[in-house]
Amino acid sequence: MKENEVLVKVENLSKKFCKDLKTSLWYGVKDLFTNVRGNSKERTLRSQEFWALKNINFELRRGECLGLIGHNGAGKSTLLKILNGLINPDEGKVTIKGRVGALIELGAGFNPILTGRENIYNNGAVLGFTKKEIDSKVEEIIDFAEIREFIEMPVQNYSSGMKVRLGFSVAAQMEPDVLIIDEVLAVGDINFQLKCFDRIGELRKNGVAIVLVSHNLHQITTFCNRGIAISKGNQLYYGEVEKSIEYYKDSLADFNSEKEIEKVITGNKNFIIKDVNFSPKLINSNINFNNETELSIKIKYETKNKLKNLDVDIVLRASIMSGIDFFQANNKVNSSVIDLNEGEGELSITLKDLHINGLKMYLFIAIFNENREECIFWWRNIPVKFNYKNFYSGITTNKIEFSIDD
Amino acid sequence: MKLETKIYQKESNVHIGKLLKESLKDIYNSRFLSKQLAVRDIKAQYRQSYLGIMWAFITPLTTAFVWVFLNLTGTIKLTDTGIPYPVYAFSGTLLWSILKEAIDSPMTSTIAAKGILSKINFPKEALLVSGIYKLLFNSFVKILLLFIFLWVFKVSFHTSLLLFPFAFIGTIVFGTTIGILITPIGMLYNDVKKVINLGLGFLMYATPVVYMVPKNGLMKTIMELNPLTPIIATTRDLIVGQTPIYTTYFIIVLVACIPLLLLGLVFYRVSIPVLVERMSA
Numbered sequence: 171m172k173e174n175e176v177l178v179k180v181e182n183l184s185k186k187f188c189k190d191l192k193t194s195l196w197y198g199v200k201d202l203f204t205n206v207r208g209n210s211k212e213r214t215l216r217s218q219e220f221w222a223l224k225n226i227n228f229e230l231r232r233g234e235c236l237g238l239i240g241h242n243g244a245g246k247s248t249l250l251k252i253l254n255g256l257i258n259p260d261e262g263k264v265t266i267k268g269r270v271g272a273l274i275e276l277g278a279g280f281n282p283i284l285t286g287r288e289n290i291y292n293n294g295a296v297l298g299f300t301k302k303e304i305d306s307k308v309e310e311i312i313d314f315a316e317i318r319e320f321i322e323m324p325v326q327n328y329s330s331g332m333k334v335r336l337g338f339s340v341a342a343q344m345e346p347d348v349l350i351i352d353e354v355l356a357v358g359d360i361n362f363q364l365k366c367f368d369r370i371g372e373l374r375k376n377g378v379a380i381v382l383v384s385h386n387l388h389q390i391t392t393f394c395n396r397g398i399a400i401s402k403g404n405q406l407y408y409g410e411v412e413k414s415i416e417y418y419k420d421s422l423a424d425f426n427s428e429k430e431i432e433k434v435i436t437g438n439k440n441f442i443i444k445d446v447n448f449s450p451k452l453i454n455s456n457i458n459f460n461n462e463t464e465l466s467i468k469i470k471y472e473t474k475n476k477l478k479n480l481d482v483d484i485v486l487r488a489s490i491m492s493g494i495d496f497f498q499a500n501n502k503v504n505s506s507v508i509d510l511n512e513g514e515g516e517l518s519i520t521l522k523d524l525h526i527n528g529l530k531m532y533l534f535i536a537i538f539n540e541n542r543e544e545c546i547f548w549w550r551n552i553p554v555k556f557n558y559k560n561f562y563s564g565i566t567t568n569k570i571e572f573s574i575d576d
Numbered sequence: 577m578k579l580e581t582k583i584y585q586k587e588s589n590v591h592i593g594k595l596l597k598e599s600l601k602d603i604y605n606s607r608f609l610s611k612q613l614a615v616r617d618i619k620a621q622y623r624q625s626y627l628g629i630m631w632a633f634i635t636p637l638t639t640a641f642v643w644v645f646l647n648l649t650g651t652i653k654l655t656d657t658g659i660p661y662p663v664y665a666f667s668g669t670l671l672w673s674i675l676k677e678a679i680d681s682p683m684t685s686t687i688a689a690k691g692i693l694s695k696i697n698f699p700k701e702a703l704l705v706s707g708i709y710k711l712l713f714n715s716f717v718k719i720l721l722l723f724i725f726l727w728v729f730k731v732s733f734h735t736s737l738l739l740f741p742f743a744f745i746g747t748i749v750f751g752t753t754i755g756i757l758i759t760p761i762g763m764l765y766n767d768v769k770k771v772i773n774l775g776l777g778f779l780m781y782a783t784p785v786v787y788m789v790p791k792n793g794l795m796k797t798i799m800e801l802n803p804l805t806p807i808i809a810t811t812r813d814l815i816v817g818q819t820p821i822y823t824t825y826f827i828i829v830l831v832a833c834i835p836l837l838l839l840g841l842v843f844y845r846v847s848i849p850v851l852v853e854r855m856s857a
Contacts, residue, residue: 187853195854198851199761199764205850206847251852255582256696258584259586265582267579269580272696272697275692281619284616284623295613296692301612347579
């Protein structure tokens with residue numbers, strides 16, 4: 171076994187898919203016949219087709235673990251299917267050395283009517299084990315899955331957790347050179363998950379090259395030493411795992427740069443807005459945080475009447491968390507009473523202690539007069555971008571200290 | 577130990593001979609998988625049923641029964657078959673059902689495995705072989721039943737019965753060849769399965785299943801051209817001990833099947849990635 175041998179090599183890999191089912195089936199019929207004759211023509215997009223993957227390049231060496239990240243529909247599963255040899259590329263080349271094992275579907279080949287024990291044989295056979303191999307491993311599999319008590323029961327009566335545990339236990343017996351894992355690790359309870367990770371760690375130590383797909387960035391950073399980020403079929407980055415996460419997070423909130431800040435209400439004839447200033451500054455309709463931890467908004471106004479007891483709402487909404495606001499507050503949280511006297515002045519709003527890591531958010535500001543009878547200022551969808559800080563994979567960058575007491 | 581290297585790229589311009597060799601190698605190497613899949617399906621089928629094995633022959637039996645009834649009551653007048661008509665009708669429908677199952681089997685097995693085809697890479701040929709195992713299992717029961725009929729109707733057993741296994745294998749080879757050739761398209765369009773079902777329903781009347789080939793007329797020409805005729809007729813003749821009259825055509829059909837079957841295997845192998853691509857994830 172050569173150290174650092176390249177086991178997986180992907181060069182200029184592209185794959186196209188069709189959006190429409192009927193068209194897709196018809197292309198399928200055409201492809202059936204052209205493929206038999208060895209289709210070596212350059213493939214271009216036919217009508218209704220799009221590139222599900224375009225120009226993907228990477229290498230994977232023995233003992234390495236590559237984290238494959240990208241949002242839903244980025245092309246991760248397609249890439250795994252090609253690596254697994256289930257579908258063929260439309261362009262480019264994949265070279266794989268050694269046996270390939272895939273943890274994509276656990277419990278493939280299970281029949282719900284049959285017992286757990288019988289299904290170990292079914293699943294094992296599909297994964298390529300011989301009868302002899304399964305015979306010698308069946309007890310070990312039952313113990314690993316922790317379902318000895320129910321092993322003679324039909325699998326249809328198993329809980330979903332039991333089913334995947336059994337499936338994983340069979341699959342864990344594989345001894346591949348290249349292992350493809352697609353988000354199946356989130357199975358079972360915490361203890362079982364730890365067992366799964368132990369098993370995978372063991373394989374890696376033995377020199378297995380692993381491709382791991384997960385949305386759990388923590389898993390990616392703990393397991394992988396290489397990363398590849400893809401978005402809409404395009405490779406954003408391949409290399410260090412930290413950097414790939416940065417690219418991934420960057421791609422998450424796809425800011426539409428043409429989209430203007432929505433200045434829905436900017437004062438009225440009695441309440442004139444002279445100027446609005448942000449810090450960090452608003453540049454090209456974007457607020458960018460580098461290392462700042464404060465966001466301040468200064469609104470210069472001129473009011474004809476005295477305004478009493480205003481309501482000021484501030485919202486930060488992260489696009490990845492649909493439905494919930496990242497932050498929302500009103501001046502009433504610290505019992506601030508905002509009264510504006512006649513004439514000119516400046517209302518200043520400061521959000522402190524923003525320790526946010528690699529997120530894109532939208533800022534919303536609204537000012538209402540007393541009892542929320544009238545909205546006198548409302549700007550929404552102001553893009554705010556917090557940059558990504560190395561070695562933090564979560565969404566906050568709380569300070570940590572380490573000390574050693576010898 | 578040298579690691580096996582796999583290369584995936586768009587060109588599938590591998591030599592046809594090489595593909596065939598790989599296909600046959602996979603059939604051999606996956607013999608445990610094919611057996612396991614067949615055992616799984618047979619077990620599951622009977623564990624969830626009281627009548628179990630009866631379903632394998634209930635349809636051909638009822639069809640034959642209808643014809644025997646029509647014949648006995650004089651509703652229709654059929655040419656003398658040389659053997660008791662019930663034996664003729666039952667052997668015809670049972671053999672027909674075996675042939676029909678052989679044609680259906682590759683597509684049914686492949687469609688049933690759709691779920692794992694798009695997730696796991698395993699030798700797909702095992703699906704075909706497991707289908708043949710299931711077919712053999714069901715056929716075994718049918719043939720047993722057929723022998724019981726022969727015994728009940730006192731049709732004496734002939735030495736020609738020794739040749740029956742070859743004719744039986746021929747029937748299966750013929751059915752499987754057609755089945756494999758239509759599977760790739762059938763995986764894409766549900767229509768194929770329906771058309772085949774409909775077509776076979778008609779074709780049964782152009783095959784000597786429940787009546788003989790007429791002495792003359794248009795129907796004689798059609799039936800004698802139909803490649804299913806020598807398959808059914810020869811197999812039945814060997815069982816009941818009549819002299820087979822379509823042996824030449826039978827041999828021609830079978831000899832033609834061999835290259836077609838191998839071609840079908842290659843086509844099947846090449847088409848699976850295309851099919852997986854067009855199937856839901």
